[in-house]
Amino acid sequence: MTQTVLIIGAGQAGARAAEALRNAAFDGRIVLVGDERHAPYERPPLSKDVLTAHDDADCFKGWVHAADLYREARIEWLNDRLLQLDTQRHVAMLERTGELRYDHCLFTTGGRVRRLPSVPDGPHTFHLRTLDDAMRLRARLATARSVAVIGGGFLGLEFAASARTRGLDVSVFETASSLLSRALPPLLADRLRVKHEHHGVRFVFGAHELQVKEHATGVQVGAEHFDLCVIAIGQHPNDDIAKAAGIVTSNGIVVDRHCRTSAADVYAAGDCANFPYGANDQATRLESWQNAQEQAIVAARNIAGEAVRYAPTPWFWTDQYDWNIQMLGMPGVPVDGWIERAGADGKTVLMGLRDSVIVQAFAINQGGELRAIRRLVEEATPVDAGLLADPNVKLRQLERLTRSTQSGDQGVLV
16 A cells, blocks of 8 residues: 655755655655745745845745656645644645645644734835745845844844845844854854944844834834834744644654654654754754755655664854855854964854864854864864864864874874
């Protein structure tokens, strides 16, 4: 009897899971359900390429797959919405399709924007989560001169950079006293602030209890008037239907290392999933391109009958102006100290050590350097801080030299 895998959520994670099922030789029925009218796409371009591209007709290229892949791989893509899941009967109730029986179900439902109380979207007030959001905002940017950004996280700062690139006056309102205190070390966070200020962005820190009110000609933020306002204060995991189905949730859908939920034959992956991470099984939910893709692939392989554990080394990136900032390791973990390798034109690599192990690393326009030390981070290999700080020792040589030293071989640097 043909088995059916139902994937709820047709974003990057859902599309990659469907592809991975076929790659794992699953020959049954795959149904990919999404409540957006677009085929699966990646979200990182929404705050950057879509907003800054010169050509309206060709401003988005972030589709996960070519359109004909779904037909060729026999993946049924439905523009529909899940209303209810009966985990006992293995039946999903969809808004338009009706009942659909599944053998395995995978939640890749991502998240929804966090909203300010009593501040809905309006002609001058925007949230940025979907492709439709980005296209509406793109059109509005063409006629605006000033914008308030509420939220100094990565999304807010990416939008701020895009708006400045288009010539708008930009003010960023942030409740904290500095930028990205939970994601970046103070040294890099301060440099990023200076970068934005150099490009003309104004920051207002400690901005608590802001009043946002729409008017006929724009929006009032506190005592100031702007042509538009973008609210970027994070997101909530889409776990409501899973919770209503009796599946355990806690800041997302709780899964084990194989992406299995508390319900039989139900899995979750991506932004909506809360999984055990590290030696202490710390409950973790990651919102990143890497996690959406890699966890979805692991979930699909397990559905197909493999036994694969999800044990990521977190990797994030952001593009702002001419800076590509990459981050390796779990944000916010404690470190004993930092070692920096600074280069020309603002390029730098900053590495945080704990007990002689690199637990975090950051790079500005030096992504290749993070690739050079990735395995040292993944395997928690102790390194010599002196070698790490020595600019004459290339990072791509560090792993070989470290292992040679540990084995008693002095090694040769080339």
